[in-house]
Amino acid sequence: MDYKKGVFTKNIEGLLGEIAKDLEEKVAEDPQNEDLLYKLGTVYLRLGKIEKAREVYLKLRDINDSLARDLLDRLYEI
Secondary structure: OOOOOOHHHHHHHHHHHHHHHHHHHHHHHOOOOHHHHHHHHHHHHHHOOHHHHHHHHHHHHHHOHHHHHHHHHHHHHO
């Protein structure tokens, strides 16, 4: 089956990409911010960037194990 992405899907991916870039910049400024890390990991998951989400999980695990486990649960839902 040949699946082509529609305009809506492309727009969402574009917005998520912009959000990821913004969050990456904020995390660079505040690398211990658990909320920013969790959001970044979630955005990576939505974009299908599993390895990047895993890297965020490993960082988050050292800061807030509970949030890290929640992110890991989302990772396994994929």
